[in-house]
Amino acid sequence: MRETAYPTPVCTIDAILFRIRADKLEVALIRRPADARVYANVLALPGGFVHTDRDETLNDTLLRNLQSKVGLCPSYIAKLEFEGNISRDPEGWSITCPYLCLVDDSAPCLEHVHWHDVSDFLHDSPSLTLPFDHQQLIQKAFQRVYHRAKYSTEPNYFFKNPFTLSELQTVYEIVLGKPLHKKNFRDRIEESMSVEETGDSKIVKRSRAKLYTHKHPLKPHFFSRVMQGAFD
Structure with missing residues (x-):
């Protein structure tokens, strides 16, 4: 047939x-x-x-x-x-x-x-x-x-060039539409081991800020807990 x-x-x-x-x-x-x-x-x-x-x-x-x-x-x-x-x-x-x-x-x-x-x-x-x-x-x-x-480092990849942790936090805040708790954010990023220091820095608001880059490109890390907002 x-x-x-x-x-x-x-x-x-x-x-x-x-x-x-x-x-x-x-x-x-x-x-x-x-x-x-x-x-x-x-x-x-x-x-x-x-x-x-x-x-x-x-x-x-x-x-x-x-x-x-x-x-x-x-x-x-x-x-x-x-x-x-x-x-x-x-x-x-x-x-x-x-x-x-x-x-x-x-x-x-x-x-x-x-x-x-x-x-x-x-x-x-x-x-x-x-x-x-x-x-x-x-x-x-x-x-x-x-x-x-909220629960991964996927937004890290808005950066191809080195970035400061403050710049990285701003990216997450823009995507989520709310300010994040600074210590909570940095704890999550440190926990992820997804970035590493480049050894360089740049001047930000008259202070010197360390520059970071991706440690494991194309492999977003998933946090054990979600990001917390500054007013959560």
Whole structure:
């Protein structure tokens, strides 16, 4: 008995690139081509099709697209849950693998990349409407980094270059939206053994602060207890 041939769903990756600049969590968007089949010339998450003749893994697809469309390599990447249905793409069934990507603020990128405040997309009436399910993907990525900031060192990877512990604490506070207890934060970081001193320092508010770097890149540590806020 001959099996019925079904059309193959479109397979893509979508990159949700987060960085922290001017005390804000930002997400990268790029403008879709003017000749795109759907949603031409509108801002969207960077992403693209899986090229089965060139890409051996989904990570290959991600890095190829980021290099060509954004011009950078993230400090940290993590696959999120796949999304697939008949409604996310006007042309029919599609499947995407969204990636959370953390980017160092100092990382250069192509001039056409637009960075927007993530908070703009965390409510039902965003100031900018995104195509496909990209707003939901941003929300999903934010929830991942928000919850991980409570009990892991994942936000450490917003830094590629050396950082002070005060700068690191500020990153966690921006993601969590609240001030953290300084001693509690430093105890958690010390417990994690995820950073080490570089031997260098820099002047911060007329005092010299030690610089740190990652001790175990790409291996976030999970705390035994969650982070405590200054007013918890």
